Amino acid sequence: MEIALEKVCDLIVHARAFDVKEGMTDPRSGSNETDDRNFGSLAESGTDRGEEEMRLVIDGLNTDEAASLIALVFVGRGDMEAAEWPDAYRLAHERMASGALSPADWLMGIPNLGDLLEEGLAGLGMSCT
Known part of the structure; x- marks a missing residue:
């Protein structure tokens, strides 16, 4: 693995915090702030700083680190076995090189990314604990 465990x-x-965020519950309710007791004003607006931070971290990785994360997802979701790590890592590199895969967009589009990364680490005999 070409990325530090830390x-x-x-x-x-970051991924788990991003996963638990809720979007607006009723963006077209037709009510006004007074009628809904101002609940609408509690919804986050604009750019999500957690999402921004996570994207910056992923975009700041070098190619080998990003390929390692993608390969961990492949192993974590069962696309490939831990014993196939070299193939998973190579495949991640190939997909990134072809432009078919933007690491930040792809990784952040996975709903349970944190769990899959953890499963990938477990498959390789590693853990965050």
């Missing part, structure tokens, strides 16, 4: 563990924490 970086993966940090990303797992």
